[in-house]
Each structure stands twice: as structure tokens, then as C-alpha cells.
Amino acid sequence: MAAKPSSKTEAWEIFDHIVEAAAPGGEHTNPWVLGSDGQPQFRPDYETLALLLGVPLHLKVGTQTGVPALALDVWLSYELRRAGFGTDQVWPRPSNPRVLPAPVAAFVKSLPSSIRAKAQSHLTSNTSIPSVTSSSASILGKNYLKQVDVIITDWVTGPELLISTKRMDSSYGKNAPNRIEESYGDAKNLRLRHPLAALGFLFGLRSDILEKEPKTAEWLFDLLSKLGREDDAYHATCLVLMDYSSDQAPVEADKEEPSPGILEPGPQPISDATEDEAVELPESTIESIVKALPKVSILEERTPDDLSPARFLTSLINRVLAATPVNMHEEARKRRASVRLTK
Template identity: 65%
Template sequence: MAVKQSARARAWVLFDRIVALAAPDEIHSNPWRKGPNDKLFFEPDYATLERLLGVPLHLKAGTTSGVPALALDVWLSYELRRAGFDADQAWPRPAHPRILPGAVTELLKDLPKAMRQPLEDRLIRKGSIPGVTSSSASILGKNYLKQVDVIITDWVTGPELLISTKRMDSSYGKNAPNRVEESYGDAKNLRLRHPLAALGFVFGLRSDILQKEPYVADWLFDLLAKLGREDDAYHATCLVLMEYADDAALPDTGEEAPAAGVPEPGPEADAEEDAPASVPVTQVDQYIEQLPKVRVLQDKTPEDLAPSRFLAAMVERVLSATPVNMHTEARRRRKAAQ
């Protein structure tokens, strides 16, 4: 009897295909552009983001499934690869397992094929192997372990980039204060142990807040901006303002995602995650064509919370904190801006 796959496993099938279509043969476009007076700016791939944001709506995957916020994680990791970071450097990776230490990747590359293939098969088959692979990454801050959604790290450098994501599609007045309070505590926890890492926060928010609770929206935008200006909090913060039809809305159960800001289990306690199901590409493409339409409202997003500004700040922070002989492709892409 076939085992029913989790919402995350079903979502990964669509996420992976959307990203593959955006970067055929893993060739990514260069996000850096030159504006007036040759000023550099980062041009995000909003079309891919809007497709990814349609996946949880298509699956009717509620907040507690983790899929809505996962769409943001996948996009951010994809944008880091566009910026020139290697597919195995930026987690979540564009293939299962999503968290795989660089040392393991290098070992696999060095092994003869006869030895490498069985190990790769086992890594793919297992949801997680304690201390080796995982579906999510937890990093020790000053006082407690914190799950970080998008990360660049290596045992040589330590954490170089740490981005946390949240998403809210309803119950704004009820949940927004908790999300902001948790995020500030998480920032201090991580910043105090990893002061050189680029630390960022991305908040996905349904645009109907502008009509339903405009005062909450103004308050939330103001606090998000301030979180990115504090000396001991995030280096940059970001708002992804999502517009979609009511008939595509996620079910509002009144439940929230697992609370952040509390001690979390280490890798050894990480729950296994199903590998994406094997689905014919033609069928996956049909699903993608039927995804609910989502539009990111760039014109309604405050300039200091714009994804373009946020991504530029994150990449530049990583490059400025490392020697010029590291992340050479990311540096080359930035210099090649047109």
C-alpha cells in the first residue's frame, strides 16, 4: 500500500520543478544590474517567487504544515544561487536532502563511482541522518538553538548568512505582535554568537491587511523597518506583500506555526522528511500551470523593506566579511553587472 506523502513532500515536487524551469540546466541569470550613475542594484526574479507562492495555495497547506513559509525559503535560496553562491552552499539545497554539509559533498565528489552511488542513494532515500543530513538547520545562538530557514555555512568559516522567514495570511491583529517579538529575540540570540554573519528577516504578508487592518499594517511595517536598523538585531529586513484571490486563500484554523524563540532540538531529534515523490514531469507542469495566481505588490512595499534592497544587503554583507579569494563566482557576477 502506498504511503500518503506529507504536504511538504508534495510541495517539494512543485518547488523543485519551478526552480528548474527558472534556471534551465542549472544556469542562473545574473541578478545584478546597473542603474543611473552606474549604481548597482539587485533585481529579484519576482515571476519565480509568484509561482512558488502559489504552491501552498494549490495544496491548501495551512501554516502548521510549514509549506507557506517554505515557499519563501526556496525562493531566497534560489536568489542566492543567482547571486553566484554554489548550489551546495545555500540551504535549502535544490535537491533532497535539503541540508547537506559541504564536507560530505566534497567527500562524495572524491569517491569512485562504485562507492559514491550507494552512499548517494542512501542519502536520498533517508529523510534525515543524525549529524549528516536534515530537513532543517538549527544553529546555536548565545543562549539557545534556533532553527534558521536559509543559511550559508561551513566548518571552516562558520555561519556566513542566516535568514529567518515568517508568513502571515490572516489573523493579523492577533498574531503580528507575537511574530515581531519572537523575531527580535531570535535576532539578538543569533547576532551575539555570530556577529560577522549576514543576519536577515523576511516576512510574507497577504495584502488584504491593507484593507482589513490598515493601522496594524502601518504598525507592522514600521516595526519591521526598525528591526533592520538596530545595531544588535538584523542587518536587513524584508517584506513580501502577496495579493491573491479569496477563493485561493489558505484555511484559517486559528492555529499558528510552532513558536520561535524557544529551545529547539538538535539534529539528532530532527523528524524525517519524505523525499519528493516521483511524478512525471508533464504532470508536474500541468499542476504548475494551474497554480493560483499570486502577485507581489512591489509598489505597496516600503522602500527600506523591498526584497531588492534586502538581497543586495545580504550578499554584500557576506562578500565584505570574507577574503576576495572566497565566493569568487558571486564576486564575478556582481562585477559583471550591466
């Protein structure tokens, strides 16, 4: 009898379906619109975000599984592909393996057809191949390795974009100080080794904090804003205010989510080698699940302007493109420029 798949494995199957439906065949909509200042502004796909955030609520899993925060990572990587960055440039990828260096992907594509299929099968069926693929990525900062949630990188350029995500659904006053303290340290560690990389921090927060702990919310919003203004911290910070029914709250949400902490040097132990393997649920089953996902709303109107996802993505993408030559990331530049051409 086959073992029951892990919650993260199930989540990936549903996440992948949602992302594929939003970008059929890998064809993404153009997210850029002309802002009130006459400059291109990123318009996030909040409908897809709401669906992704509904997955951990459907699975009834707590923050300690990593699934609730993973929904934010999947959405950010999807939005970066909407911006025009390649599938193999942005991690996590929209299929297994989630972390695959672009040169490795290019090498496999260059192989003779007689062996290419076997090589691709080997990559996709193995979540973690030491020093080649992984289910998550770690980057060396000034002093230590740090797991980073969403990345754009290549062997030629090194890290170009590094985004850390955190999520909190309850116990705000108890856990918020720890999350902020960790984020300050992570920012300085990464910024000092990778000064040209666009560095961002996204915080997912359940909206009931506005009623339950308004003073904590005010304090937290202020610190998040300051994190994006410090010379040696993040280039941009973001707040995603999530609203959903109380009876859908993740289980064990009152317990503090463990931090990965400082990673040991060298290859990391493969403790999740089977985490991201495909569940192979019938397509009709996944479609039924997606249609019945718990409803989640994004409270744009309650989010401070300087922490809005639109401003966050606009700022980071502009920084990536400004730090590279015009003959790199050509599709991303073309998409951003198209809104001026159609004015």
C-alpha cells in the first residue's frame, strides 16, 4: 500500500495546476500598465494569489509544514515569469525540480534526442541531486549561508534578485518581534556580499490583526516600511494582508514557525528528497479541489502604499533591469516597454 503523500507534495500538485491555468502552456499575461506618473507599473494578479493562499487552508496545515508560506513563494515566482523572466531563471520553478541551474537546463536541452528524454526524466524524478538540483535554495551571504525563498540567478551574473518571505496568521505580539529581528540580520548578511542584487522582503499577514491587535499592526507596518528604507537592508518591502474566515485558520497557527537559522557550509542534508514528487492526482480531482478552495481576499485598500505588492514588484524588477546590460533579460524589457508603445 502506497504511503500517503506529504502535505507539501499535495500542495505542489494543486499549486502547479493553479499556475498552469493562469498561464496556459507557459504563456503569461503582461503585468505592466501605465501608472499615474506616466511610468510603467506592475499590476499583480491577485486572483491567482487568492487561489494559491486557499490551498493550505484546504489542506488544513499549519505554518510549521512550510506550505502556507510556500503559497507566497509560488505566487512571486509566477509574477516574475509574468514580467518576462525565464522559467529556469526564477526559483522556485513551476515544475520539478524547483531549483535547477539554468546552465544545467540548457545542457540537457542541447543533448541529442536519443538521450535527452532520459536525462530530463532523471532530473524531474529526483527532487534533490546534490550540487545540481534541490527543492529550496541557499545563498552565501557575507558570513553564512541563508535559505532564500525566491531567486533570480545564473552562473554568468550571480544572484540578481533575492526575496525572503514570512507569514503570520496569529500570535502576532509574540512572534512578530522575532520575525523582524531575523529579517534585519538576513538583509545585512545578503546585502554585503551581493550589493547589486535586488533584495526584497515580503510579509504575509492575516488581516484580523487590524481588529485584534491594532497597536501591534501599526508597529509592524512601521518597521516593515523602515526595512525598505535602510541603506544596508532591503531595497523594497511588501505586505500581503490576507482575509479569510476564522474557521479556516491553519492548525497550530498559534505556535511560532521555526526559522531555518544559519545553515552549515557545503551541501545540505537531503531531508525532503520525496517532498516535491508528483502526486499524480487525476486532473478532474484537482479541478474540483480548486473550485472548492476556501475563499481568501487580499485587502489592497488597507495596505500602506509603500508596502503594496504593486510597488514592491515594480521596484525590484526595475532594479534588476537597471543593473544588467540591455541585451540581457530582453523579454522582460520588452514587456515593460510595451505599455509606453501602446499609450
